[in-house]
Structures are given as C-alpha cells and as structure tokens.
Amino acid sequence: MADTLLEVEGLNVRFESARQSHHAVRGVSFAIGRQKVGIVGESGSGKSLTGRAIMKLAPKAARIEAGKINFDGIDLLAASERRMRAIRGNRISMILQDPKFSLNPLMRIGNQITEAYRLHHRANAAQARAKALQMLESVDIRDPERVFRQYPHEVSGGMGQRVMIAMMLIPEPDLIVADEPTSALDATVQRQVLRILDDLVTRRGAGLLFISHDLNLVADFCDRVLVMYAGQILEDIPARELRHARHPYTRALLDCLPRLDRKVDTLATVSRDPAWLLPVQPAGGVLA
Amino acid sequence: MMRAGERIVETIGLRVAFGEGADARTVVDDVSFQVLAGQSFGLIGESGCGKSTLLRAIAGLNADYRGSILLQDKEIGRARDKAAYRCIQMVFQDPYACLHPRKMVQQALLEPLVIHGMDQRQDRVDDALLAVGLGPAFRYRYPHELSGGQRQRVAIARALIIEPEILLLDEPTSALDVSVQAEILNLLKTLRTQRGLTYIMVSHNLAVVAHLCNRVAVMERGRLIEEMSEDDVRHGRAREPYSRALLNANMPYHGGTAGSAA
Numbered sequence: 001m002a003d004t005l006l007e008v009e010g011l012n013v014r015f016e017s018a019r020q021s022h023h024a025v026r027g028v029s030f031a032i033g034r035q036k037v038g039i040v041g042e043s044g045s046g047k048s049l050t051g052r053a054i055m056k057l058a059p060k061a062a063r064i065e066a067g068k069i070n071f072d073g074i075d076l077l078a079a080s081e082r083r084m085r086a087i088r089g090n091r092i093s094m095i096l097q098d099p100k101f102s103l104n105p106l107m108r109i110g111n112q113i114t115e116a117y118r119l120h121h122r123a124n125a126a127q128a129r130a131k132a133l134q135m136l137e138s139v140d141i142r143d144p145e146r147v148f149r150q151y152p153h154e155v156s157g158g159m160g161q162r163v164m165i166a167m168m169l170i171p172e173p174d175l176i177v178a179d180e181p182t183s184a185l186d187a188t189v190q191r192q193v194l195r196i197l198d199d200l201v202t203r204r205g206a207g208l209l210f211i212s213h214d215l216n217l218v219a220d221f222c223d224r225v226l227v228m229y230a231g232q233i234l235e236d237i238p239a240r241e242l243r244h245a246r247h248p249y250t251r252a253l254l255d256c257l258p259r260l261d262r263k264v265d266t267l268a269t270v271s272r273d274p275a276w277l278l279p280v281q282p283a284g285g286v287l288a
Numbered sequence: 289m290m291r292a293g294e295r296i297v298e299t300i301g302l303r304v305a306f307g308e309g310a311d312a313r314t315v316v317d318d319v320s321f322q323v324l325a326g327q328s329f330g331l332i333g334e335s336g337c338g339k340s341t342l343l344r345a346i347a348g349l350n351a352d353y354r355g356s357i358l359l360q361d362k363e364i365g366r367a368r369d370k371a372a373y374r375c376i377q378m379v380f381q382d383p384y385a386c387l388h389p390r391k392m393v394q395q396a397l398l399e400p401l402v403i404h405g406m407d408q409r410q411d412r413v414d415d416a417l418l419a420v421g422l423g424p425a426f427r428y429r430y431p432h433e434l435s436g437g438q439r440q441r442v443a444i445a446r447a448l449i450i451e452p453e454i455l456l457l458d459e460p461t462s463a464l465d466v467s468v469q470a471e472i473l474n475l476l477k478t479l480r481t482q483r484g485l486t487y488i489m490v491s492h493n494l495a496v497v498a499h500l501c502n503r504v505a506v507m508e509r510g511r512l513i514e515e516m517s518e519d520d521v522r523h524g525r526a527r528e529p530y531s532r533a534l535l536n537a538n539m540p541y542h543g544g545t546a547g548s549a550a
C-alpha cells in the first residue's frame with residue numbers, strides 16, 4: 001500500500017468510573033489506503049468505538065490512548081478541537097447507523113444537506129440547493145424536490161439513510177467512516193447504497209472504513225477485512241479470502257448465517273473461547 | 289385449536305390508506321391471501337412497500353382498513369373482542385423500543401395474563417421464560433439490563449404467554465447480531481414445531497425468510513404480486529420481473545456492475 005491515508009497504532013479506549021473500568025478497544029493497529037476496508041464483529045466488539053475514536057468523537061467518559069493516529073500527514077492525536085472540526089465532515093466524514101437519531105428532526109431534509117455543503121464550500125443558496133438536489137438524485141431518490149422539502153419523520157428508514165449518505169458525501173471527503181450504513185436497509189436499496197459508496201471511493205480515490213456485522217456483505221464489497229472480537233483485531237485478511245478464514249471465530253460468524261444455497265434445519269451458533277483474547281499490556285482492564 | 293392444514297388467516301381485498309383527500313396514499317392495495325394453520329408464511333419486499341402496514345392491520349393495530357380479515361373462516365370486525373386479540377400476537381422489529389423501560393420483565397409478562405384473565409400467572413411467567421431459554425431468574429431484570437437478543441426473547445415470551453395460535457413477526461432479527469440472529473431463528477423454529485404455531489413473517493432478508501418460511505409472497509407498492517415456495521426462493525425462480533430483481537439483489541454484491549441489473 002503505497003498511499004496510506006490513515007494509520008492507527010496501538011489504539012486503546014477505556015471507560016473508567018469509580019467502581020469499574022472497561023477496556024473497550026485493546027491495542028488496535030491498522031492502516032488504510034485509498035481502498036475499502038471492512039471492520040466486522042458483533043455488537044460490543046469495539047468496532048464502532050474504533051471508528052469514532054479516529055474522529056475523536058468517542059463519548060466524554062472514554063479515555064483514548066494511542067501510539068499514533070495519522071491521517072494524510074496530520075497527527076490527529078495532537079490536533080486541536082478547532083482543527084478537528086475542520087477535518088470532520090470535510091476530510092473525514094461519518095455515515096451513522098440510524099437516520100432516526102442522526103438527522104435533525106426539526107429541520108427540513110433539504111436544509112440539512114445544503115447546510116453540510118455550505119459549511120465546507122463557498123456557495124450561495126441556489127448553488128447549494130442545486131448541488132443538494134443532484135446529490136439526492138445520485139442516491140437514487142426518485143422525487144428529490146419533494147424529499148428536499150420533507151422532514152426526516154416523513155421519509156422511510158431506507159430513504160432517511162440515503163439522505164444521510166447524501167449529506168455526508170456532499171463535501172466530498174477523503175475518508176468515509178461508515179458505521180453499519182446499510183443494516184437498516186433492504187437488499188435492493190442496500191445494493192444501491194453500496195454502489196454509490198463504491199463509486200465515490202473508486203472515482204475520487206477516497207478511503208472507506210466500513211463497519212458492519214454482515215460478513216458476507218463485507219466479503220463481497222470490501223478489499224480487506226479486519227475481524228474484531230472483544231476490542232481486538234483477531235484477523236486482518238483480504239476480503240476475497242474471508243470465506244476461507246482460519247480463525248474459529250471468523251468461521252463461526254460465517255457459519256451462523258442462514259444461506260439461500262444451503263438448507264439447514266438448525267443454524268450453528270457461536271461458542272466463544274477465552275483463549276482468543278490476545279495478551280495486551282496490563283492496564284486494569286476488565287474482560288468484556 | 290386448529291388442525292394443521294385448515295385455513296387460519298385470510299384477507300380479502302385488504303386496503304389501507306393514509307392521509308386524506310389529495311394527500312391520500314394507498315399503502316396496502318387490494319391484498320388477498322390465505323395462510324393455513326401450522327404454515328409459516330413470509331412477506332418480502334422493499335422498505336415502504338406496505339408489508340409492515342399489512343401486518344399491523346392483521347394484528348389489529350390499525351382498524352382503519354377496507355376489505356376483510358378472516359380468522360378461522362370467521363370475519364373479525366374492526367372492533368375486536370379479546371378472543372381475537374388473544375389468537376394473534378406480534379413480535380416487533382426493535383427489541384430496544386418494544387419493552388417498557390421502567391417495567392421489570394415479570395411485569396411485562398404478567399400484563400397480558402391480567403388482561404386476558406388467565407390463571408396460574410406466576411407459573412405461566414416462569415414457563416414462558418424457560419421456553420425462550422432465559423429462565424425464571426430473568427423475572428427481576430429491567431430491559432436495560434438485558435442484551436438485544438435477550439430482549440427479543442422476552443418479547444417472544446410476552447407474545448407467547450397467552451398461547452396465541454398465530455405469531456406475526458415483523459423483522460424479528462434485523463436489529464440483532466448475526467450470532468444472536470441464529471439463536472433467535474433456531475428458537476422460533478423450535479417453538480413453531482413444539483406448539484403448532486402459524487407464523488406470518490415480514491423480512492427483507494431472503495435467507496432468513498427461506499430459513500423459516502415454506503411460502504413466500506412478494507409485495508410491491510402495496511400489492512401482492514407473486515407467491516413462491518421456499519424452494520423457488522432458494523433457486524431464484526420467479527415469474528414477475530420485480531421479484532426476480534428482488535431475488536437477484538440478495539445475491540452477492542460484485543463491484544459497480546451489479547447495480548445496473550437490479
């Protein structure tokens with residue numbers, strides 16, 4: 001990988017309170033170029049927190065430590081909050097899981113998208129509007145004019161998710177952190193959304209960090225896959241080799257999916273082995 | 289109790305519209321289908337195609353429909369009696385939203401028993417919790433003390449505690465991890481065989497539908513356009529172009545070319 005966009009070394013995230021401490025991300029290191037990298041794992045494996053820690057958007061209670069978080073030559077660890085605000089949205093943007101909670105319920109959809117554009121680009125209202133309508137169209141919204149005027153509660157979940165993607169992609173970021181962007185969508189729409197993301201990544205040479213619990217999707221869509229379990233990266237493998245993964249956890253995740261081409265009576269369930277936890281630097285962490 | 293193979297649910301010309309006058313939108317349009325007792329019937333379609341609305345109308349959560357809903361060959365009116373409600377229960381998509389955050393599990397489970405005037409309530413609560421693989425110790429938990437999968441188990445226990453014959457499942461596993469999804473699907477399958485339940489399930493995940501259902505209907509913009517067997521779904525055999533596109537969309541994604549076909 002000649003062109004490294006993001007480099008993370010020894011990332012640790014801890015939640016500490018008076019009574020207990022929870023070590024949520026344990027010494028994670030990886031690098032992303034202008035490619036599609038998937039992070040898979042179950043809920044609670046620390047995959048979303050990893051994505052958020054990169055953007056320094058982790059909850060206040062979280063203590064983030066890392067050897068290095070470098071984005072395109074910028075040391076994010078040392079960057080001020082002011083600097084981060086200029087980077088977030090413009091250079092790195094984040095597509096979240098649930099449009100119900102991440103769109104402003106009191107603002108018309110069109111205004112939210114034009115706001116995102118005008119925050120990072122010099123444009124007058126008419127230009128921004130044209131750009132927003134074009135963006136809505138590019139995420140396959142059939143009637144962009146109508147959606148532009150609507151409020152988030154008036155659109156379906158799939159539509160809301162596409163609106164959010166339009167909003168996040170309109171500043172044309174270099175790195176997109178997508179946290180389960182398609183898990184609320186049905187297959188047809190999911191495919192459209194993936195195609196849109198794929199286009200942007202390929203056409204603009206952007207990097208994509210795709211957080212998902214859907215192994216098959218990640219195997220088909222991404223170039224490389226990181227498998228996370230209990231805050232650690234268990235495996236870092238090329239996506240096309242995911243189906244032949246050796247780690248028992250990755251195998252178990254693959255086997256528990258119902259499949260169209262294989263009829264089974266009872267699905268396999270995942271059993272966990274404490275030995276999968278790699279030894280990390282002792283810091284009073286409590287096992288998840 | 290119905291014998292397997294008898295008609296248990298039927299809708300005739302069911303129509304649900306939202307809004308009035310010029311804004312009216314027909315969400316479920318002239319839907320007629322039958323489900324036999326003991327069957328597991330799947331509904332698939334894009335989001336917004338009306339599949340959840342159809343399910344809610346059958347569940348009695350939306351009385352504002354036209355057409356008829358028949359239960360065991362008798363039409364049930366828009367104002368239902370308790371017996372009709374008891375016969376049909378529903379499990380919702382979001383296990384985080386469907387349990388009252390300030391009620392303990394046992395309160396959530398006792399409430400339907402009180403409403404339907406059932407006896408031996410404490411025993412039934414324990415039995416229901418055991419049936420979904422949780423156990424009586426979970427009585428005293430609040431929803432925030434449960435994981436997503438455990439919450440969905442409680443929601444299933446709550447639906448089953450009044451011994452319904454039909455279970456309506458609205459995307460019961462889409463909010464869950466794949467590992468938990470496998471556990472819940474296994475649980476649903478076991479419960480159906482043990483209790484001879486009839487399922488009507490809505491999902492956009494074809495593999496999940498094919499795993500659980502023997503018959504699958506495709507909905508497009510409020511209409512039922514095609515019925516298929518589980519085998520047809522597995523082999524991508526569809527008559528209508530729309531259903532074919534839907535089946536194709538569930539095949540693996542391969543780069544930028546795949547989308548144009550759908």
